[in-house]
Each structure stands twice: as structure tokens, then as C-alpha cells.
Amino acid sequence: LDKYILSLDIGTSNIRCFIYDKEAKIKGRSSCRIEILYPEPQAVEIDPDRLWKQIVGAIKESISSASIEPDSIASMGISTQRGTFMLWDKKTGKPFHNFLVWQVLLRFEGYWNMECTMMYSDWGLTRNLLFTVSMRLLWLFDKYPDLRQLAKDGKVRFGTIDTWLVWKLTNGKVYTSEYSNASSTGIYDPFILDWSGFFCSLLSIPKVIFPPIMDTYDDYGKCDEEIFGFEIPIRCVVGDQQAAMFGQCCFEPGDVKLTLGTGAFLDLNVGEKPHASVAGFYPVVGWKIGNKITHLAEGSSNTAGDAVDWMLGMNFIKQPSQSEEIANLTDSSEGVYFVPGFNGIQAPINDYLACGSLIGITQNTKPEHVVRAVLESLAFRNKQVFDSMTTETSLQIKKFVCDGGVSANKIVMQLTTDLIGREISRQDQSEMSALGAAYFAGLAVGYWESLKQLKKLGVLKETFIPNAETAEKI
Numbered sequence: 056l057d058k059y060i061l062s063l064d065i066g067t068s069n070i071r072c073f074i075y076d077k078e079a080k081i082k083g084r085s086s087c088r089i090e091i092l093y094p095e096p097q098a099v100e101i102d103p104d105r106l107w108k109q110i111v112g113a114i115k116e117s118i119s120s121a122s123i124e125p126d127s128i129a130s131m132g133i134s135t136q137r138g139t140f141m142l143w144d145k146k147t148g149k150p151f152h153n154f155l156v157w158q159v160l161l162r163f164e165g166y167w168n169m170e171c172t173m174m175y176s177d178w179g180l181t182r183n184l185l186f187t188v189s190m191r192l193l194w195l196f197d198k199y200p201d202l203r204q205l206a207k208d209g210k211v212r213f214g215t216i217d218t219w220l221v222w223k224l225t226n227g228k229v230y231t232s233e234y235s236n237a238s239s240t241g242i243y244d245p246f247i248l249d250w251s252g253f254f255c256s257l258l259s260i261p262k263v264i265f266p267p268i269m270d271t272y273d274d275y276g277k278c279d280e281e282i283f284g285f286e287i288p289i290r291c292v293v294g295d296q297q298a299a300m301f302g303q304c305c306f307e308p309g310d311v312k313l314t315l316g317t318g319a320f321l322d323l324n325v326g327e328k329p330h331a332s333v334a335g336f337y338p339v340v341g342w343k344i345g346n347k348i349t350h351l352a353e354g355s356s357n358t359a360g361d362a363v364d365w366m367l368g369m370n371f372i373k374q375p376s377q378s379e380e381i382a383n384l385t386d387s388s389e390g391v392y393f394v395p396g397f398n399g400i401q402a403p404i405n406d407y408l409a410c411g412s413l414i415g416i417t418q419n420t421k422p423e424h425v426v427r428a429v430l431e432s433l434a435f436r437n438k439q440v441f442d443s444m445t446t447e448t449s450l451q452i453k454k455f456v457c458d459g460g461v462s463a464n465k466i467v468m469q470l471t472t473d474l475i476g477r478e479i480s481r482q483d484q485s486e487m488s489a490l491g492a493a494y495f496a497g498l499a500v501g502y503w504e505s506l507k508q509l510k511k512l513g514v515l516k517e518t519f520i521p522n523a524e525t526a527e528k529i
Contacts, residue, residue: 058129059121060502061287062493063114064486065089065135065216066295067158067317070109071486072117074128075493077502079484079512083121085113092153099156103141106154107223111282118283125285131278132291132496134298134488135216137239140188142195142202142264143219145212148227151202154216155191158357158398188215188240193258206261213264215240217292224289226279232266233273234340234348235297243268245329245338245350271297271342272499291495295488296320297341299458300351302491303482304510309453313437313471313479314487315461319359321440323352325448334443335402342495352448354402354440358395358411360461362429365397365411371422379464381426388428390415395432403443433461434470441475455479458487465519472519483514 059082060075067089074083087109092100118125138157143150192213196203205211214222218232237243237250242265244251255262269275275289293301300312300322308326313319322341329338330352341349363375372378392415394400399407413425445452457479461467472479484490497503503512 057123058127058502059123060493060497061114061117061128061131062489062496063110063131063133064295064298064489064492065110065133065220066488067136067156070113071489072113073486073489073493074117074121074123075490075497079490079493081484082123083117083119085116085120087113091156099158100153101139101156102153103150103219110220115283125283125287128287129502130288130290130496130500132272132293132298132492132494133217133220133289134293134295134492135220135236137215137236137294137296138188138241140191140213140215140240141219142206142211142213144205145210151199151211152195155195189242189254189258189260192242192260196260203259203261206264209263211261211264212266214266217294218266221275221289221292224278224282225276226281228279229276229289230266231269231275233269233271233292233294234343235271235294236292237268238340239294239296239337245340246331248340248348271344272495288500290499291492293342293492293495294339296322296353297339297351298489298491298495299487300324300341300491301494302484302487302489303456303458304506304513305454305456306349306506306510307453309450311441311452311455313441313455313457313459313462315359315433315457315459315467317360319356319433319437319440319459319461321354321437321444323444323448323450325350325352325450330448332402332447334447335405336444336447344498352444354444356395356401356436356440357398358436359433360459361397362393362395362411362433363461366426366429371426375460376463378426378430379466381423382430382466384423385421385427387424388415388431389420389424390417391420391424391428393425393428393432395429395436403439427466430464430466431470433467434474437471438474452477457481458485460485468519469522470525472521473523473525476521476523478521479519480515481517481519483516 062073064071071086076082141154217236222230238245250265271293272291278287280286299314303312305312308324310324312322329350337353339351341351366372394412396409397411400409
């Protein structure tokens with residue numbers, strides 16, 4: 056009986072589930088769009104009950120599309136968006152609120168000023184870690200005082216999507232998180248590999264609410280038989296960006312991965328020790344396998360694919376793939392510039408009050424000039440993050456790879472390559488987070504035997520070569 060790996064990827068906008076064979080080829084697949092709620096300005100939420108139904112449906116559909124027997128699934132890997140969390144009742148399992156998505160901005164009730172003050176007075180990690188989970192937790196406890204007391208009494212459980220999902224899939228038997236997801240919350244300290252007592256004490260957040268941590272690939276139990284009619288061994292849980300890094304086989308210090316999705320994430324493998332950034336880059340755990348931990352430095356931009364969606368909404372383009380075609384109607388933006396700052400601008404600028412802007416418009420400005428300006432802005436931002444990160448870490452860059460939906464845009468990719476002056480490669484598969492989770496899950500059960508074997512599975516689709524003349528013109 057042939058065996059397969061099931062990989063579930065829960066991103067910011069979509070749920071995707073894939074069935075992989077031994078050659079890392081996709082045997083079956085399914086996808087659906089996550090229903091995002093916007094109950095008030097700056098609030099971004101997900102209904103956990105609706106999300107659960109979508110996840111179960113996606114898994115069932117992928118297995119059905121692969122036309123395989125349930126017992127042919129060797130193991131399951133899970134990749135999730137990070138920093139999105141929820142609190143629920145430890146005894147009943149009932150959520151206290153919807154998932155608060157990582158994109159939430161707390162620009163109200165004094166939390167913004169508190170956060171800005173604390174970002175510049177932390178203990179050497181990064182200037183914007185508190186932008187993630189800490190402030191939203193503090194806001195929840197201040198808004199619902201009874202919830203804080205329940206948490207102190209040990210009656211509340213905290214979980215990012217990975218923790219909650221494993222808990223749901225195992226019917227409450229397994230409550231845990233994993234290093235890459237925990238370190239992306241801003242509350243877990245990657246330098247001491249524990250939930251930060253300092254931040255918990257400082258913000259009066261009961262440390263007892265946080266789950267224990269397991270290795271990236273480990274025994275996370277089995278999907279309860281009542282859910283799918285059969286059990287599926289869960290052998291990997293990992294954050295989406297770290298999963299994409301692993302799927303791209305960025306195993307060595309100096310390897311760089313750029314994911315251009317809803318937002319943009321540039322990750323640099325910094326080896327076995329975390330990097331303490333002065334520019335504001337996140338020190339996150341990439342993955343932990345046995346006794347070996349791989350650390351990453353991560354720079355992010357909230358605006359990437361969002362900018363393409365904005366052009367769609369403004370009727371500059373009819374569909375996302377058309378942006379390249381329209382931009383190619385002109386070889387210059389004719390002095391039009393776009394600032395990709397819909398939700399602030401992250402490191403190394405660290406201005407969370409910044410907003411997007413379009414400047415340089417004249418009577419001669421046409422839609423193609425605006426479209427080109429938007430696409431060019433994404434490349435400019437990629438260069439800004441890359442230059443700052445490489446200068447700060449002083450690591451020799453060994454390879455640079457890219458993935459994500461926006462990486463299909465050749466204008467963005469070629470200009471990014473030209474600006475940084477380095478070759479950038481793109482694999483044939485675009486869903487690298489799902490592939491990375493599959494690799495982890497496969498290694499855990501011996502489906503694949505080594506990192507060396509994984510490197511042979513990737514199929515290179517395209518390599519972009521830098522053109523210095525283009526960079527000078529721009």
C-alpha cells in the first residue's frame with residue numbers, strides 16, 4: 056500500500072490542504088477562503104466555530120480528491136499563521152472570544168502609547184515584539200476583568216491557532232504549542248527558550264495560561280476517529296513562515312527566504328543562536344529537531360499582496376495577474392511613487408502610525424503608471440529590509456529564494472533582484488508552507504530520511520539574474 060503525507064496550511068487568507076507522495080508531488084488538494092470579520096476599526100477576527108468547519112471540510116476534500124484510502128496517510132503536518140490567538144475555558148472548551156488576528160492594531164485606549172514606549176525599552180530582543188500578542192492580551196484582560204481572575208485561577212487556556220487546532224483534532228487530549236509558533240508571539244523568549252516571566256510580570260499576564268512547548272516534529276497525538284471516521288497521526292506543527300523556510304531547504308546559516316503573500320516576510324537563517332536586533336527584526340525559532348535548534352532573523356511588511364488587492368478594488372486592474380500586463384504598458388512610473396504602508400511600516404523604519412500614500416500624480420498620470428509604482432514599491436521595500444538585515448547580522452548570504460503568490464509577478468521579482476544585486480530563485484511549487492510542514496511530518500515517520508534527500512526533491516522553476524543598469528536607472 057502506497058503511503059502519503061497530508062499537509063494542512065492555515066494562512067492569513069486561505070486554508071489549503073495537500074496530499075503529497077514520495078516525490079513531493081501533489082496527489083490531492085483542496086482550498087477555501089477564511090472568513091475574516093471586521094467588527095470595528097482596526098479589529099480583525101476569525102470565528103473559531105466557522106474556522107473549524109472549514110478546516111475539517113478542507114481535510115476531507117483533499118483526501119477525497121486524492122482518491123486514496125484513509126489508512127494510507129503516514130502522517131499529518133500542520134502549518135499555521137502566527138500571532139493569531141484565542142482564550143478558552145479550560146473545563147468546557149468554550150471560547151471566550153473570537154480569534155484575534157495578527158493584523159490587529161491597538162490604536163486606542165492608551166495601548167498605543169504604552170506599546171510605543173515599551174518598544175524602545177525592552178531587554179535587547181527587538182523593538183516591535185510587543186506589537187504581536189502581548190498588547191492584545193493586556194487589552195482583553197483590562198476589558199474583561201473577570202477573565203483575568205479566571206486566568207489567575209488556572210481556568211483559562213491560551214492558544215495560537217496551532218495549539219487550538221491540535222487540541223480540537225485530538226478531542227482535547229493534547230494541549231501544547233511548538234517553538235516556531237511560540238517564539239512568534241513576542242511573549243516566548245527565544246534566548247532562554249521559555250515564556251517570558253519578565254513580560255508576564257510587567258503586563259500582569261498570568262503565565263499559567265500558556266501551553267508547554269514541543270519540538271517541531273514530534274508526536275502530537277492523532278486526529279480523533281469521530282472527526283474523519285479514522286485516525287491520522289499528527290507529527291508536525293510549525294509556523295507558516297518557518298515552514299516555508301524549511302520547504303525551500305534553507306537549512307544553512309546565510310540562507311534567505313522571501314515570502315510575498317498577503318504581507319511580505321524575509322527570513323534569514325542565523326544558525327544555532329538567536330540574533331538580538333537593534334533595527335527591530337524578530338528573533339524567532341525556525342525549528343527544533345532533537346537537540347538542534349535553528350534560529351531565524353525575520354523582517355516583515357504588512358503590505359504586499361494587500362497592495363495588489365487595493366489596485367483591484369480601485370479598478371486599476373481587473374484581476375491580480377493583470378497587474379504585470381498593465382505595468383508593462385510603460386517602462387517608467389513617470390515620477391509616481393507608492394508607499395506600501397496600509398498598516399504601518401515595520402523594521403527597520405518601525406513607524407506603526409505610517410499609512411499608505413500615492414505621490415507624484417500629474418494630469419498625465421495613467422493607470423499603468425500607478426500600477427507600476429505599486430509593484431516597484433514592493434521591490435523597494437524588499438531591498439530596504441534585506442540591506443538592513445544583512446548589514447546588521449554580517450552573515451555571508453549563501454542563497455536567496457522566493458515564494459508566495461506575488462512572487463509570480465516578474466516585475467516585482469526582477470526589480471528586487473536588480474536592487475539587491477543577487478540571484479533569486481523560485482521553485483516550481485508555490486505553496487512552500489504546506490510543503491515544509493509535509494517535509495517535517497515525513498521526516499518524523501521516516502517517509503523521507505534526511506535533509507539531503509529533501510534537497511533533491513525541489514524543482515527549480517526560474518532564476519532571476521540581477522541587471523545593474525536597471526537598478527541605476529531607478
